[in-house]
Amino acid sequence: MPIPATIEVLTSETFAILEGSHVIQLTGQIRQQASQMGMSLLDQTKLSTAASELARNILVHGGEGKAQLECIRSNSKIGIRLLFSDRGPGIANVEQAMQPGFSTGIGMGLGLSGAKQLADEFHLTSVVGEGTTVTILKWVND
Numbered sequence: 001m002p003i004p005a006t007i008e009v010l011t012s013e014t015f016a017i018l019e020g021s022h023v024i025q026l027t028g029q030i031r032q033q034a035s036q037m038g039m040s041l042l043d044q045t046k047l048s049t050a051a052s053e054l055a056r057n058i059l060v061h062g063g064e065g066k067a068q069l070e071c072i073r074s075n076s077k078i079g080i081r082l083l084f085s086d087r088g089p090g091i092a093n094v095e096q097a098m099q100p101g102f103s104t105g106i107g108m109g110l111g112l113s114g115a116k117q118l119a120d121e122f123h124l125t126s127v128v129g130e131g132t133t134v135t136i137l138k139w140v141n142d
């Protein structure tokens, strides 16, 4: 069995997600950080698009929450990890929520599935009545 790589957190910053303007501020910070780390423009766009969807989900479905922006290192790789969390209603059926086109609202239902495709890693945990946490990760020059 391969030894699981350990992730070292180099920097961490937390952003409250309470209104639409916070989503714009967050994606701007992500782009700036990613650019400083040497991430390609394409990957910056993928990461900030995924982040925008997940932050919007906090506002639309969770009410309010927070996003954490981390610069990480694992062996010789560096990257950005983003954690989105809320204490909203949670997701009863995660498998269904992950299906492209599934929405309990008026959206297209492409936010979660799109974010998963755009990131290098995607983890979602949700407990009904407690809230939802989504973590995505993108490596630089992977």
Ligand SMILES: Nc1ncnc2c1ncn2[C@@H]1O[C@H](COP(=O)(O)OP(=O)(O)OP(=O)(O)O)[C@@H](O)[C@H]1O
Pocket: 053, 057, 058, 060, 061, 062, 086, 088, 089, 090, 091, 097, 098, 102, 103, 104, 105, 106, 107, 108, 109, 110, 111, 112, 113, 132
């Ligand atoms: N943070 C969250 N809290 C509670 N439910 C959520 C959360 N994020 C997603 N969901 C549930 O998962 C479903 C799918 O989410 P997804 O982002 O894919 O689509 P959407 O938000 O409905 O539409 P779109 O993102 O395309 O505008 C949502 O309709 C909602 O039921």
Ligand SMILES: [Mg+2]
Pocket: 053, 056, 057, 107, 110, 111, 112
């Ligand atoms: Mg959405």
